[in-house]
Amino acid sequence: xxxxxxxxxxxxxxxxxxxxxxxxxxxxxxxxxxxxxxxxxxxxxxxxxxxxxxxxxxxxxxxxxxxxxxxxxxxxxxxxxxxxxxxxxxxxxxxxxxxxxxxxxxxxxxxxxxxxxxxxxxxxxxxxxxxxxxxxxxxxxxxxxxxxxxxxxx
Numbered sequence: 354x355x356x357x358x359x360x361x362x363x364x365x366x367x368x369x370x371x372x373x374x375x376x377x378x379x380x381x382x383x384x385x386x387x388x389x390x391x392x393x394x395x396x397x398x399x400x401x402x403x404x405x406x407x408x409x410x411x412x413x414x415x416x417x418x419x420x421x422x423x424x425x426x427x428x429x430x431x432x433x434x435x436x437x438x439x440x441x442x443x444x445x446x447x448x449x450x451x452x453x454x455x456x457x458x459x460x461x462x463x464x465x466x467x468x469x470x471x472x473x474x475x476x477x478x479x480x481x482x483x484x485x486x487x488x489x490x491x492x493x494x495x496x497x498x499x500x501x502x503x504x505x506x507x
Contacts, residue, residue: 356381360477363399364503370399375485375501382475382483384460387450390474390482393418393429394504405486405493405500412443417463417472417504422450425463427472444468455487468492480506 359378363370396416398406413431418439420426425448428440441447445467453462455473463472470488477483486493486500493500 357478360481360483364397366400368400370401370501372401372498372501375399375401375483379475379483379485379501380456382477384458385474385476385482387422387452387461390450390461391419391421393507394482395507396484396502396504399501399503401498401501403495403498403500405495412440416507419450419463425450427463427465455485474504477503 356378359374363374363378394416396409396414398409400406412428415429415431415437418426418429426439427448428444429437430440430443432438439447444465446465448463448465451462451464452459453464453471453473455462455471461474463474465471465488468488470486470493472484472486474482474484482504484502484504486502
């Protein structure tokens with residue numbers, strides 16, 4: 354099955370997604386340069402049972418915004434009144450964008466200012482990114498598994 358078709362099938366899954374399938378898809382996607390992902394992105398979590406899914410749902414996570422390489426907002430959330438804001442409290446600041454090696458490939462990566470956490474991105478197409486959270490194992494891994502998510506350009 355083509356990469357785009359596999360992405361769409363995983364995106365449409367209503368139940369839990371096998372993290373192994375996400376690992377395999379990640380390996381096949383194209384790397385992307387940090388400068389190419391500037392803009393606003395709506396996010397969603399792939400449901401694998403990772404605890405971060407519940408944290409993001411509780412915060413009403415909307416997505417991410419990359420205004421410049423040195424001005425990235427990892428936690429754009431929806432307030433009670435429906436407005437969007439950057440949750441700097443939960444994220445302990447904001448972030449920057451870099452090109453960083455992960456799993457043997459250099460790709461766009463968001464480095465959180467206040468946490469030992471990195472979000473790596475690969476391109477599904479010009480308007481869609483797959484992300485994987487990496488960093489200090491006790492913060493980002495659940496039973497040795499990474500948290501996977503998607504971003505769609507707004």
